[in-house]
């Protein structure tokens with residue numbers, strides 16, 4: 617990851633020149649908000665998945681941190697497309713970030729300018745996929761997920777990710793693939809960078825956003841697919857023990873896609889492989905992102921050219 621162009625405050629600059637001052641507010645105090653978006657190769661060329669929804673979530677995150685985004689949604693949309701084109705990208709991950717910059721030091725960021733950068737890169741494997749048919753191995757983190765009493769959890773804010781990073785480092789150091797976190801009520805809430813679903817008796821179940829999970833765009837896409845297919849689903853709290861005895865568990869996120877889970881805290885889930893319901897949803901999701909679905913592809917894909 618050393619080549620290409622990065623968009624900063626209206627200009628495309630060389631990858632190695634995309635630098636910020638060490639006294640950038642966001643670096644010291646976590647005052648940055650960002651998005652993770654994906655772009656996929658389809659038969660009709662490159663397409664960005666749910667671009668409008670990602671830009672809206674970025675704007676919402678910025679609003680919660682009083683950030684003055686000096687670009688309209690249309691301008692950000694165009695900047696993202698320009699950045700993809702400037703990098704001659706194929707399948708890629710897109711990371712727009714807005715941050716309080718260098719100016720006055722101190723906890724209050726308001727005197728400082730808000731900058732925006734957009735980077736794209738190829739990011740194939742977020743959760744280990746050396747044996748993709750095997751479900752991922754999760755550990756329930758010893759770190760509790762921060763919640764809405766401390767931070768606005770609907771903001772995709774850099775500050776929230778110190779909590780995620782602690783959980784993910786713990787999981788990886790213990791030999792697992794990802795961490796799943798409990799909220800302050802002791803309920804399963806989400807993984808370090810994915811939403812979570814379990815399947816019991818053919819019903820797909822995911823915790824409510826009001827319990828503190830990020831309003832994931834992949835989660836929302838899965839719920840739309842389930843509704844459209846008239847497959848049963850519930851949005852409700854999930855306890856840790858229920859997860860151990862689920863028929864299937866899967867994670868959803870832009871970086872990881874839809875990822876089956878085969879093991880949680882050394883309990884095997886189902887037969888330890890990606891389950892049938894998960895496979896069906898994943899198949900439909902992959903058809904959509906590759907432009908092969910009549911209804912959802914039309915609605916959710918923005919073609920780059």
Ligand SMILES: Cc1ncc(COP(=O)(O)O)c(C=O)c1O
Nearest residue numbers: 809810811830832833834869870
């Ligand atoms: C904490 C957390 N939960 C859930 C998600 C999934 O959200 P999305 O599907 O919009 O990528 C992410 C992804 O960025 C995340 O960081």
